[in-house]
Amino acid sequence: MPELVAPAMAVHRSYVEAMEEFRLEGRDCPGDDGGIGRKTGADAADWADPDVFARFVWSLRLQSVETTPRPDGFVPSTALWWVEEKEFLGALSIRHRLTPWLLDVGGHIGYDVRPSARRRGHGTAMLRAALPVAAGLGIERALVTCDEDNEGSRRIIEKNGGVLEDRRGVKLRYWVPTAP
Template sequence: MSRTIRLLPPSVSRTDAYLECVADFAGASMDGSGIVDPREAPVTGAAVAELVAARLAEEDPATVLAQGWVHCTSRWIVDAGTDEMLGFIATRHRLTPYLLEQGGHIGYSVRPSARRQGVAFAALELALADAEELGIDPVLITCDEDNHGSRRTIEKAGGRLEDIREGKRRYWIGDGRRQQA
């Protein structure tokens, strides 16, 4: 089964859907959500509002970010038919040395109950179009070496494996000049 999805900016109007989505992850990693430690995921409306404000500020090039952080476009993956929140995807506007090695330009995760339905591929295709609009070419995407679902998704989207570093498979999509470590 394949779903039609949309990528929407984080919004407090979707707080209930956000909290339901986070609960589905049950403490597992939520790549692309902006949450480094899943145990610190917002559980109240006020905390979600803070997260939304932070994610939207990170997108604005005028925002001064903490050392080591880069501007990033965060989107929530939403089912176009049901409006259910299905996951997260984020496009980092440039690479730091760490992102070049481990994180890449795009990070994403799909809630467990929505996996194996084409959601990750559809979201990645939309995020790649957004990356192109931002002038990011080529795009680096990484996944854990043992994450076979993400590996298939990235390869289906045209990812070409460059190498594996510290347990991360590093793929490039696009023909532009690659940033070097």
């Protein structure tokens, strides 16, 4: 049964394969400022090297620490991977607080299911598993956004209790309770 775990070396091979799936669907193109888009650039070409991948995993884990240096406009975030045994199925990030941009566009929680694992309920289960983690970070209601034309993501958010607040540009903004 899949579970949310901290980024780990155990899924090295599978993670690299998943990032190639994302790259093939165009997630490394200019302008893709989502989590996967940013990750498939930079050092992704070197991830086959276990040492490079280990540094990447460590850098993700450090992002949850308040004092970790990060670019302007970025906040502490907890990276979690949706994994079944050694198979990477998806990634999720919980941003510990909202900036003006996150309030309008990005939200508290962002998630991606690898292309070959979609339409099997992983997104819904992954978000459901993340809500108690967000509650543990002091987030009472998580803002989760999606593009207005992303029917799958809309269903995932609504199945997890998301209540639509509004639309800003192409983004739908939902508030999701983090505790039952």
